[in-house]
Amino acid sequence: MKNFIHDDFLLETDHAKELYHDYAKNQPIIDYHSHLSPKELAGNRVFENMTQLWIDGDHYKWRAMRALGIPEKYITGEAPDSEKFNKWAETVPYALRNPLYHWTHLELNRYFGIGDLLTPKTAGKIYEECNAKLGLEDYSARGLIHRMNVEVVCTTDNPLDSLDHHRDLAESGWPVKVLPTFRPDGLITIEGAAFIDYLSSLSKITNIKIIDFETLGQAIKKRVEYFHKNGCRLSDHGLPHAYAMDFTEAEINNILSERLQGGTISKKEVAQYKSAVLGLLGGLYTEKNWTMQLHLGPIRNTNEVILSKVGFNAGVDSIGDFQQAEQLAGLLNGLNNKGHLPKTVLYNSNPNDNELFATMAGNFNGDGIKGKVQFGAAWWFLDQMDGITNQLNALSNMGLLSCSVGMLTDSRSFLSFPRHEYYRRILCNLLGKDIKAGLLPNDMEWIGKIVRDITYNNAKDFFQFPSYVEKAPLENG
Structure with missing residues (x-):
């Protein structure tokens, strides 16, 4: 099956495809307003797992999880990181038409090369595959930014x-x-x-x-x-x-x-x-x-x-x-x-x-x-x-x-x-x-x-x- 996030994602016409691939895609990024931590960048933080990298501090995800009825202990509470990730994976299929659905799969694809949809069935495999890469230099705080042509x-x-x-x-x-x-x-x-x-x-x-x-x-x-x-x-x-x-x-x-x-x-x-x-x-x-x-x-x-x-x-x-x-x-x-x-x-x-x-x-x-x-x-x-x-x-x-x-x-x-x-x-x-x-x-x-x-x-x-x-x-x- 064709990956959900494919080369022509969101591009409905041949003109749109040409404009994106020939003129927009490879432009460097100037991110002139963010809330990234300069401390974590200076220290080139290495994240222990995907929950720390992807869910901690992300109030967009927290809102979606609360809306689905996920208990707070799995959102900002004391639950183990692996269980928090599983609860996010449980939430994603219900986030259809929310931008989080698109962002989630774009991020998995662009950073980790993962084309599978995040669901409770795929959560364990995706968690392990991503975590295995987080110890690599390209996946430190600076590495993640550098690989995006920023x-x-x-x-x-x-x-x-x-x-x-x-x-x-x-x-x-x-x-x-x-x-x-x-x-x-x-x-x-x-x-x-x-x-x-x-x-x-x-x-x-x-x-x-x-x-x-x-x-x-x-x-x-x-x-x-x-x-x-x-x-x-x-x-x-x-x-x-x-x-x-x-x-x-x-x-x-x-x-x-x-x-x-x-x-x-x-x-x-x-x-x-x-x-x-x-x-x-x-x-x-x-x-x-x-x-x-x-x-x-x-x-x-x-x-x-x-x-x-x-x-x-x-x-x-x-x-x-x-x-x-x-x-x-x-x-x-x-x-x-x-x-x-x-x-x-x-x-x-x-x-x-x-x-x-x-x-x-x-x-x-x-x-x-x-x-x-x-x-x-x-x-x-x-x-x-x-x-x-x-x-x-x-x-x-x-x-x-x-x-x-x-x-x-x-x-x-x-x-x-x-x-x-x-x-x-x-x-x-x-x-x-x-x-x-x-x-x-x-x-x-x-x-x-x-x-x-x-x-x-x-x-x-x-x-x-x-x-x-x-x-x-x-x-x-």
């Missing part, structure tokens, strides 16, 4: 991080460039229980006593400088929505002072503070020619029972229904008015807002930069076949698909890079069907160039990653 990986990093692991990787001679991303959620979440301790740690690292917004800005700037020297060229923000409230410097100083003294502040004051910090950061990003990423719209940690047992990233988040347009427009416009709008990628988690995000991005293009503000790739719950197609369609209809910087993994898994292949196949299939229908000309050379741009060239030109990473001072700050 050129750049951007991790997601706390501004307080020393970036020692990134420095070790930069000096190791490993050809894959691993660069940090500045993720300042801890600086922004003023209402959070950890905020005061976070600013205390920031003060210690930077040797700047934070007493008002000016000194906070000095400390943040010092960390931006440090990240830049270590190769960082992107920031990232995980927010329910953007913030663009009016405020005065005096108001922000009062808000910050009250919070640092352990006081409570109103919802309006929270929004004013967040607006001020986003404005400050936008200016710093612009100075450094960084790209700002805004991941907007999810509602997180909804199940307190699971949260208390597992902790954050437990797989109990969902699409939110926040109002996005007004505050997002206000933030981008406010930055733009001051000349502080950096290159920006907007990620939407609610499919109802696809056209909103696509048109919002188009409002702020210019400055001689191709696609300066991007409607980013389908994200989180939307990085499946319909979600990717809908994002491509919205971007095509409302902007220029040809300017897109393409796909990313947004993953904690070292086996997630076939998601780039998944995206490329869907992209080529969409364009191929349009050619067959007469909606696009049968100009494979030109459309092939566009495919190459979307899958690699645009990202390389847009992010302008350093050709080498400067040897930043060893001290953290």
Whole structure:
């Protein structure tokens, strides 16, 4: 029987097949947003078994297993790794039409050469076959990435991080460039229980006593400088929505002072503070020619029972229904008015807002930069076949698909890079069907160039990653 994952998987026309095989397939991968562990990459972790590599930490799989009624002990609990793998194998056949079904078999095929479907009957054989390979050099943390033709990986990093692991990787001679991303959620979440301790740690690292917004800005700037020297060229923000409230410097100083003294502040004051910090950061990003990423719209940690047992990233988040347009427009416009709008990628988690995000991005293009503000790739719950197609369609209809910087993994898994292949196949299939229908000309050379741009060239030109990473001072700050 023909393998489920075959050469022309998802490619429905001859045009789609030509576009994928001749123009997309062999493009290097620039994974500009991931949650891979720089520590595990620096140490070149060797995984003991497939459960540790493939199931631990993967909240996508956890959600599917819970939906099937698998007890939590086999998901995040104390069950043996082999039993957890068997429970995942039990779940997969029931995941038909969920992207996990495609991803699972793509990953088994691309990394391990396994064409069999994962079922309870095949689980033991597949587990043993994969585990036998995990001790080989090609299956260490770095080996798994290197074999996928990856050129750049951007991790997601706390501004307080020393970036020692990134420095070790930069000096190791490993050809894959691993660069940090500045993720300042801890600086922004003023209402959070950890905020005061976070600013205390920031003060210690930077040797700047934070007493008002000016000194906070000095400390943040010092960390931006440090990240830049270590190769960082992107920031990232995980927010329910953007913030663009009016405020005065005096108001922000009062808000910050009250919070640092352990006081409570109103919802309006929270929004004013967040607006001020986003404005400050936008200016710093612009100075450094960084790209700002805004991941907007999810509602997180909804199940307190699971949260208390597992902790954050437990797989109990969902699409939110926040109002996005007004505050997002206000933030981008406010930055733009001051000349502080950096290159920006907007990620939407609610499919109802696809056209909103696509048109919002188009409002702020210019400055001689191709696609300066991007409607980013389908994200989180939307990085499946319909979600990717809908994002491509919205971007095509409302902007220029040809300017897109393409796909990313947004993953904690070292086996997630076939998601780039998944995206490329869907992209080529969409364009191929349009050619067959007469909606696009049968100009494979030109459309092939566009495919190459979307899958690699645009990202390389847009992010302008350093050709080498400067040897930043060893001290953290």
